[in-house]
Amino acid sequence: MFGINGGEFLVLLVVALVVLGPERLPHYAEQLAGLVKSARRFAKGAQAQMREELGPEFDDIDWQKLDPRQYDPRRIVREALTEAWNDDDEPTAKKGAPTAVGGGLDLGKKSSEPAAKPAAVPYDEDAT
Secondary structure, eight states: OTTOOHHHHHHHHHHHHHHHHHHHHHHHHHHHHHHHHHHHHHHHHHHHHHHHHHTTHHHHOOTTTTOGGGOOHHHHHHHHHHHHHTOOSSOSSOTTSOEEETTEEEOSOOOSSOOOOOOOOOOOGGGO
């Protein structure tokens, strides 16, 4: 909770007792308790409203998966690339259609010659 250990919490309590005094401390403790209760009531009301609006789908949501603390961009990219490479369900080219191989088109001919290199892209020095 806020990175405070037990010793620091005790020091804060002693400082609050000295600063606020024994007369005002119970009043502020009551206000703090009321604030915590109203925050819990607000959270439960928001959860109930979400359940009501989403219906039975609310229980099907995997909240652990949506936790932003588990966000790892490297893992997400790795999974996306692996999924793209392992997608064998849908063929990318029709059977018998020419496919791009080594920068040229493979028209079904088997050749030991490498494919021709594409022409150089024109470069305009004035445009840059």
